[in-house]
Amino acid sequence: MTRRIIRDLPLNRVEGDLEIRVELEDNRVVDAWSSGTMFRGFENLMVGRGALDGLVITPRICGICSTTHLMAAACALDQIAGVRPPGNALRLRNLTLMVENCQSDLRQSVLMYMPDFATPAHAAHPLHAAAVKRYAPLAGERCIDVVRETRKLLEIIAILGGQWPHSSFMVPGGVTYIPNLAELNQCRGLLQHFRRWYEQQVLGCSLERWQAVRSVSDLDAWLEENDAQRDSDVGFFLRFSRGAGLIGQGRGHGHFLSYGSLDIPSGSAVTGGEDRYLVPAGFRTADGRIEPFDQSRVAEHVASSWYEGVGGRHPFDGETVPLATGADGKKYSWSKAPRYAGLPAETGPLAERVVGGDALFGDLLRCYGPDLVSRQLARLVRPATLLPAMETWLDELLAQRDQPFYETVPPLQQGRGFGLIEAARGALGHWVEIRDGKIARYQIVTPTAWNGSPRDDAGVRGPWEEALIGLHVADIDNPVEAGHVVRSFDPCLVCTVHVVGADTTPLRC
Amino acid sequence: MSLLNAAAPEVGDLFRQLDIELLWHPSLSNDSPAAHDALLEAILAGDVALDILVVEGTIVRGPANTGMFDTRRGRPKKDLAAALARQANHVVAAGTCAAFGGIGTNDTLQGCGLQFTGKTPGGLLGAEFRSRSGGPVINLAGCPCHEQAMTGTLSALAGGQALALDEFNRPLDWYGMTVHQGCTRNEYHEYRVEETDFAQRGCLFFFKGCHGPLADGPCNKVLWNGRSSKPRAGVPCFGCTDPDFPQSFPFFVTRDIEGVPISLPKGVSRAHYMVYKGMAAAAAPNRLKQRETKI
Numbered sequence: 062m063t064r065r066i067i068r069d070l071p072l073n074r075v076e077g078d079l080e081i082r083v084e085l086e087d088n089r090v091v092d093a094w095s096s097g098t099m100f101r102g103f104e105n106l107m108v109g110r111g112a113l114d115g116l117v118i119t120p121r122i123c124g125i126c127s128t129t130h131l132m133a134a135a136c137a138l139d140q141i142a143g144v145r146p147p148g149n150a151l152r153l154r155n156l157t158l159m160v161e162n163c164q165s166d167l168r169q170s171v172l173m174y175m176p177d178f179a180t181p182a183h184a185a186h187p188l189h190a191a192a193v194k195r196y197a198p199l200a201g202e203r204c205i206d207v208v209r210e211t212r213k214l215l216e217i218i219a220i221l222g223g224q225w226p227h228s229s230f231m232v233p234g235g236v237t238y239i240p241n242l243a244e245l246n247q248c249r250g251l252l253q254h255f256r257r258w259y260e261q262q263v264l265g266c267s268l269e270r271w272q273a274v275r276s277v278s279d280l281d282a283w284l285e286e287n288d289a290q291r292d293s294d295v296g297f298f299l300r301f302s303r304g305a306g307l308i309g310q311g312r313g314h315g316h317f318l319s320y321g322s323l324d325i326p327s328g329s330a331v332t333g334g335e336d337r338y339l340v341p342a343g344f345r346t347a348d349g350r351i352e353p354f355d356q357s358r359v360a361e362h363v364a365s366s367w368y369e370g371v372g373g374r375h376p377f378d379g380e381t382v383p384l385a386t387g388a389d390g391k392k393y394s395w396s397k398a399p400r401y402a403g404l405p406a407e408t409g410p411l412a413e414r415v416v417g418g419d420a421l422f423g424d425l426l427r428c429y430g431p432d433l434v435s436r437q438l439a440r441l442v443r444p445a446t447l448l449p450a451m452e453t454w455l456d457e458l459l460a461q462r463d464q465p466f467y468e469t470v471p472p473l474q475q476g477r478g479f480g481l482i483e484a485a486r487g488a489l490g491h492w493v494e495i496r497d498g499k500i501a502r503y504q505i506v507t508p509t510a511w512n513g514s515p516r517d518d519a520g521v522r523g524p525w526e527e528a529l530i531g532l533h534v535a536d537i538d539n540p541v542e543a544g545h546v547v548r549s550f551d552p553c554l555v556c557t558v559h560v561v562g563a564d565t566t567p568l569r570c
Numbered sequence: 571m572s573l574l575n576a577a578a579p580e581v582g583d584l585f586r587q588l589d590i591e592l593l594w595h596p597s598l599s600n601d602s603p604a605a606h607d608a609l610l611e612a613i614l615a616g617d618v619a620l621d622i623l624v625v626e627g628t629i630v631r632g633p634a635n636t637g638m639f640d641t642r643r644g645r646p647k648k649d650l651a652a653a654l655a656r657q658a659n660h661v662v663a664a665g666t667c668a669a670f671g672g673i674g675t676n677d678t679l680q681g682c683g684l685q686f687t688g689k690t691p692g693g694l695l696g697a698e699f700r701s702r703s704g705g706p707v708i709n710l711a712g713c714p715c716h717e718q719a720m721t722g723t724l725s726a727l728a729g730g731q732a733l734a735l736d737e738f739n740r741p742l743d744w745y746g747m748t749v750h751q752g753c754t755r756n757e758y759h760e761y762r763v764e765e766t767d768f769a770q771r772g773c774l775f776f777f778k779g780c781h782g783p784l785a786d787g788p789c790n791k792v793l794w795n796g797r798s799s800k801p802r803a804g805v806p807c808f809g810c811t812d813p814d815f816p817q818s819f820p821f822f823v824t825r826d827i828e829g830v831p832i833s834l835p836k837g838v839s840r841a842h843y844m845v846y847k848g849m850a851a852a853a854a855p856n857r858l859k860q861r862e863t864k865i
């Protein structure tokens with residue numbers, strides 16, 4: 062006999078406030094709703110403020126990716142000012158953003174994702190005891206190691222930008238600080254140390270060896286090659302996932318979006334794709350076509366969100382009025398539903414790889430679909446693709462220290478601009494309008510708004526709602542399987558929830 | 571998240587050393603949702619002792635005082651926070667939002683702090699509130715609060731040591747000094763050698779809106795990430811430890827009257843300050859004016 066039940070599942074260990082509601086039929090998920098439970102109204106606070114205030118307020122949206130919001134805010138203002146910052150400013154900005162992404166990828170993987178392997182729900186897994194030893198929250202050996210090493214890495218941002226988190230060292234035209242030789246050398250030392258650690262502990266091999274893994278069969282061979290690789294975080298993750306039957310689970314729609322990121326300064330030894338970005342931009346549809354990205358095709362829907370309004374709106378035209386309360390009915394989230402060309406889109410490290418035509422992830426997709434294991438693997442190994450460019454940019458900074466880090470920008474009076482970048486969790490956009498020297502509109506669309514979006518006007522589910530469909534949940538009181546799926550998207554609800562006001566409600570201070 | 575950055579001792583070690591058992595943390599705990607519910611019930615029933623409650627984030631009261639802009643399982647979180655505070659031996663507000671309302675203190679969110687709204691006593695719990703140990707909510711102001719203020723406060727509370735507090739219930743050990751004290755740009759400030767644009771060397775007080783001489787905090791004493799601070803890196807202090815943070819006027823500019831900042835360093839009289847700065851600028855040595863110093 063079939064038994065249909067609806068359960069609310071608040072998830073712990075996500076960066077924010079998220080509740081998932083699933084409908085189960087004989088322990089299989091037949092429908093899912095993802096709901097952001099907090100309305101923060103950040104963008105409302107921005108209206109009427111000083112033109113540069115986004116550089117101070119938006120990093121505070123989230124404690125784990127503050128440099129990322131700073132970068133998006135600064136890029137939007139660069140555009141309004143009509144400047145491309147000098148090469149050294151781009152290098153310094155990129156480097157700090159990449160540092161933040163590396164720490165986020167590793168902390169998410171080891172402190173947020175892997176601890177689910179250590180729950181009693183996986184007690185029967187032959188690797189469970191090892192998982193507890195390695196990944197038990199706060200106590201696991203790998204958790205302690207990752208906290209220590211990522212903390213050290215973040216010192217680079219403090220040296221170059223004053224502090225982590227929540228600094229505001231990127232400004233339109235460049236950066237606020239010109240590091241000296243000694244400081245850049247300290248950064249070099251920290252980066253070298255991090256790379257060695259990442260190779261030894263996380264990959265179990267050199268970056269070069271990892272980069273030679275270009276297909277599923279390469280990956281199988283890599284896993285069997287030696288103990289260091291088997292026992293590394295990547296090796297353990299793959300072995301545990303396979304043993305737990307996670308391969309092929311948690312497939313999304315298969316639409317992937319990357320805004321492109323990390324503007325390459327002219328004359329740099331770092332090379333990127335056709336555009337001048339190290340991380341290429343693009344949209345990949347479920348049938349495998351890759352289209353160039355066009356920001357005018359982004360729209361946000363509010364059919365399922367607790368806001369007034371109808372139809373999809375581009376962020377420059379976005380308006381939002383929160384409904385008095387989270388009333389029932391069709392609306393169920395404080396998060397809006399962004400769509401690209403009318404379609405939901407998954408964003409994040411896997412999207413970056415797939416849109417960029419990466420061989421390994423292309424093959425994984427062909428073999429297993431856009432599943433949770435590939436999604437999480439892409440995150441765990443992303444630093445391997447970033448580290449070489451980080452080293453090059455740091456060397457170039459050392460060699461060209463006497464070149465400018467800032468180009469004077471007069472006070473901003475009018476204009477519209479957007480800052481679109483790739484955050485740790487995927488596509489992040491700030492759309493900003495300045496009028497009479499003040500912010501007239503500030504719209505932020507976060508990666509989690511994309512991934513964790515509710516249904517749109519057409520009733521189409523958001524990416525992780527879709528990825529939950531068909532999932533088998535053994536114990537509905539401890540639905541670790543649903544946790545694996547949602548966590549593989551690296552959810553961050555802190556910054557998802559948003560509203561823009563066309564009115565000029567002043568801040569009450 | 572700033573806590574994860576605590577340098578020494580490492581977070582896990584800190585808890586072990588102090589014999590603190592972490593009952594629950596949104597980012598770190600591994601309990602199932604059912605176990606989390608059971609834990610909350612046990613605490614509220616008084617069956618599990620809650621020695622230190624640490625609250626992060628604005629207390630959201632909107633819309634219309636219902637708190638429904640921030641819920642857990644359809645119920646306002648503010649009610650949960652108040653109920654837990656009544657069971658706790660010590661209550662700590664981590665960050666300016668939890669302490670004073672911060673960024674959420676607007677008409678929509680109707681945010682407040684645990685025991686203050688801005689500079690006004692009251693907040694969620696009321697000015698008279700005392701935790702079971704007899705003390706008010708300890709306010710670790712800052713956005714975020716400095717990791718050392720957090721770990722140091724937890725150490726002191728776990729060790730049964732009393733913390734002296736200022737008028738806004740911020741512990742003097744970390745808030746009994748200004749951000750300006752210890753800044754590497756102090757000598758520029760002394761002689762009024764100014765940064766007029768970004769990426770220069772000079773003091774940020776006169777043009778770039780630095781709050782260092784007005785803000786209470788250890789940023790230039792214990793430094794961030796053990797390395798630096800915003801003013802050292804050319805970023806003005808935004809006064810994030812102030813109960814009224816964030817200010818309503820623009821950041822990155824100093825409001826002035828005829829070249830004299832409207833907000834003067836803490837406790838300084840305007841008349842004296844004008845005379846002193848005039849003389850100081852005249853006395854400024856060339857090595858500072860010409861930026862021969864490499865700091």
Ligand code: SF4
Pocket residue numbers: 749750751753754755756757759772773774775780781782783801802807
């Ligand atoms: S930059 Fe700010 S903190 Fe530093 S000396 Fe000047 S006023 Fe003080």
Ligand code: SF4
Pocket residue numbers: 712713749785786787789799800801806807808809810811
């Ligand atoms: S320097 Fe000022 S704004 Fe920055 S953390 Fe310290 S008190 Fe806050």
